[in-house]
Amino acid sequence: MFKTLDDIGSGKRVLVRLDLNSPVEDGIVKDNRRFARHARTVRELVEAGHRVVVMAHQGRPGRDSFVSLDQHADLLAEYVETPVAFVDDICGEAAIDAIRSLDAGEVLLLENVRMCDDELPEKPPEEHADSEFVRTLAPEFDCYVDDAYSAAHRSHASLVGFPLVLPSYAGRVMQAEYEANTSIANREFDGPVTMVLGGAKATDVIDVMSALDDEIDHYLLGGIVGELFLRAAGYDVGYDVGDGELYDHQWENNEARIRDLLAERGNRILLPVDLAYETDDGERAEIPVEGVEKTQPLLDVGSQTVERYADVIEESAAVFVKGALGVFEDERFADGTVGLLEAIATTDCFSVIGGGDTSRAIELYGLDEEYFSHVSIAGGAYVRALTGQSLPAVEVMAQDDC
Template identity: 55%
Template structure:
């Protein structure tokens, strides 16, 4: 486990500045997914039941994009999920925010009231507000060293108003932004429940010992990410099962006429392959038969229906492949079922389209119904589980992290975790 302090160590009734990640897809100005909200609502509920007063920070989108909005609707969603009003404050560290923070009332006696009573009685819990989108704040962006972020007016203004800082946003822990790395430089700092949980599971495969084979399912579009993960876990993983764009690129390296761009298709393959051709060849040479590639691929026929080609029958790529085929699933299924641990990073096809969800869904189903220790993550891949009614109880962990999850798999440190560890050293010293 990382050497950081967690919120379990806090005395009741503290004033806390809390960073979460409820960044969500937005269409027509409306939030389209509450998956991250649901996880963080549990953390907020737990902190409120301990009588803490919370000023919550989060972001939505990036400047210049359509998804870059204020957080008023985010406050409504969180309030509904937490079961208690979380007031939206359209400021981060301006006068309005400072006044709202000053009005927050912790309740040190909340814990003695009991969690069951506290959950239904506002008088026995702390209070919470949600500050405006931190990426609208001077000093939050761009990425800079923690010591630089610690000197921003944003950090200097808010730090003195709280007893401690809580980072519950593992999924943004790879970003060196003020709300992630600045506050831990100058405040007592703690990992929230989501942060601690995500860190534990997303680094678990290389830290644990398993009585049997470890299998890694790798999909998505970026060959360099897949190769970095394979390199880092070379001594841990026994078998790599490939799909998606990456699966086609590896098939191309094995001499099959796939993994190419089409004139009327997306530019996903040629540049990707040219940039990584030597790396792919090296990995195939070193790992040999530990790497399983698709034996058939699915595409959309002239009637708009799913159809499949056996890879050995493809003489020239003339269609866009959207999923691994049924024979590939049947080849992958027993490998997954017989594994002691399964780690999933990336989808094996365009699972958002039900016609091409089969590969991702059925491999996940096999993992979830097996006895294997199973962690699923990598962008939106974990979304497949609720989208296709797979039983979440079959998986040990469904990560809400994308970039941070990938960095954990490739062995890169996370600046947000490093910041919490430095804070712990300072606090202990």
């Protein structure tokens, strides 16, 4: 599909695009699995004696998370186990000087690429390739490596401009994400394929369900999405309670599609049979869906649901997860999400765990990533891959004929 690090050789000047976009709290950049994952690619480039210049973004202009990458340099250095120099410039004189003074095996991180005016407009690769940003930086390098799969749904200059003017290669994260996330379309499985769909974004989940049909044998639903499907099935579930605003507007936007999916594929869609709520004294309690009242906030699927879903997983050849089954950030309401992940971990099915939030449950509850075939670090790009949409930055790499 595309060339990889195996094809680069050694001793080159390499421009590499990572996705180090991270949560930021009170100006502090939070460590997360993106650093560890991308470090593998950077370390491999360092060991091959390349001069490595890293581009990455953080946040979006106007948001609190739109900050400098100076902290990212230190975090990345910890995982690469080699110093990562930082320059607070992207393609000006300071950046060019820093790039030219790099020695073999050294790493330099440029400032947040979204601080460059040329970066952000969604434009075709040809226009980005002709931007001042790309035309200034490209001559400083022998090749470009794209490892930023999780940003590949954006047609931004640093992602789609360089492959048109430099020989381009996929980094290890790009390779692994691409292979796993497109496997519904590209692989044959020897048995049923199951999707576990939950979380808070109903439209994303319904898009995934609508895009796939015969490929999927079972859908196991939970989270807010599962509750909206229960509402469509006639239960008193999936309504905003008090001043909550999680359900009703999503229902209004998606009611027709939910009803159609239930009518057309009801035999393949499993809904929760019990749900969990918080009692007056702060404990977790469970209730069958038939007994729920509209005034009750529901925060997880119950244990009967997990058992039922685990039976389906045991018979599956492949399982794809998108979205959590409950509010797993609160330990009392993590049983559904963690129970499901444990059920997947104990089988030898092919498994892909995705959704930026959901995959956090794996580290939060100490599950070993090795038990899963692939744990994605992508959010929007993962959904697009599951729905069979092409990603501009992947497409342009595949076309590379420099």
